[in-house]
Amino acid sequence: MDMIRRTVLKGIGASSVLTAALAAGVLKPTQVFASTEWNRAAFDAKEASAALKSLGATNPAESKDIVLNAPEIAENGAVVPISVTSNIPNSISIAILSLKNPQPLSAAFDFAEGAMADIQVRVRLAETTPVRAIVKTADGKYYSTQKEVKVTVGGCGG
Amino acid sequence: MADPMKIRATLKGDVADIRVLVSHPMETGQRKDNSGNTIPPHFIQQLWIEVGGKLVIQGQTGTAVSRNPVFGFKVKGAKAGDKVVIKWRDNKGETRSDEAAVA
Numbered sequence: 298m299d300m301i302r303r304t305v306l307k308g309i310g311a312s313s314v315l316t317a318a319l320a321a322g323v324l325k326p327t328q329v330f331a332s333t334e335w336n337r338a339a340f341d342a343k344e345a346s347a348a349l350k351s352l353g354a355t356n357p358a359e360s361k362d363i364v365l366n367a368p369e370i371a372e373n374g375a376v377v378p379i380s381v382t383s384n385i386p387n388s389i390s391i392a393i394l395s396l397k398n399p400q401p402l403s404a405a406f407d408f409a410e411g412a413m414a415d416i417q418v419r420v421r422l423a424e425t426t427p428v429r430a431i432v433k434t435a436d437g438k439y440y441s442t443q444k445e446v447k448v449t450v451g452g453c454g455g
Numbered sequence: 456m457a458d459p460m461k462i463r464a465t466l467k468g469d470v471a472d473i474r475v476l477v478s479h480p481m482e483t484g485q486r487k488d489n490s491g492n493t494i495p496p497h498f499i500q501q502l503w504i505e506v507g508g509k510l511v512i513q514g515q516t517g518t519a520v521s522r523n524p525v526f527g528f529k530v531k532g533a534k535a536g537d538k539v540v541i542k543w544r545d546n547k548g549e550t551r552s553d554e555a556a557v558a
Contacts, residue, residue: 333501333513335500335501335515336515340500340515340517340518375521375522376521376522377521380527395519398519399485400517400518400519402517402519403516403517403519403520404514404515404516404517404519404520405514405515406512406513406514406515406528407512407513407514408511408512409509409510409511409512410506410509410510410511410530410532411506411509411511411530411531411532411533412504412506412511412512412528412529412530412531413470413528413529413530413531415527415528415529416526416527416528417474417525417526417527417528418516418520418524418525418526418527419520419521419524419525420519420520420521421483421518421519421520421521422519452521
């Protein structure tokens with residue numbers, strides 16, 4: 298009983314300190330990174346919808362202000378260059394999902410302190426698949442765009 | 456200990472264009488060796504990028520990131536000489552940190 302009470306008190310203490318810091322403007326929301334733990338649930342998810350749910354990104358709105366660059370045809374699925382630039386104001390995160398990969402979530406990035414929502418990464422694609430970029434803004438909204446990449450030789454097994 | 460990262464940070468206006476090449480097998484856990492045994496997964500899970508002493512980007516990666524990953528980032532408000540520190544941590548708990556200066 299005592300243990301439980303202590304845990305609860307500790308939880309309340311920590312969150313009220315954070316709330317106070319936010320209220321005082323010490324920490325602007327854009328400067329607080331959401332989590333420092335690797336999001337195992339999101340990366341292990343076998344379906345894009347489950348991965349999005351674990352990221353907290355349900356029903357992202359389609360947006361033309363996200364520029365997703367990926368080759369139309371990838372001869373080698375093991376190394377597919379992807380770049381994502383968000384022109385949506387106050388973009389704070391970008392996630393990349395390859396919908397037909399065994400685990401769709403490939404990578405996710407959080408930005409603060411002047412980092413622009415602009416990333417390049419090379420990913421593996423198991424087969425021809427839509428690649429999707431999900432952008433989160435500081436007000437907690439999610440946006441997305443996607444592009445189909447044809448894969449000649451898959452890059453996951455082998 | 457993993458090989459050092461190659462970091463290049465070039466200033467264009469007030470934006471630092473950061474490119475990093477990480478030396479890492481990024482083993483997916485789906486490949487088999489010659490005797491048919493599954494090669495266990497070994498991949499980078501987290502990435503931190505600091506510019507001028509401030510944590511600006513935090514990344515999470517899964518097994519779908521290619522072997523010897525290359526990442527590109529852009530950070531506004533950087534100055535020549537700012538220190539860029541990049542650190543990663545993989546699923547085995549190994550870490551590596553390297554630095555370069557914005558030029």
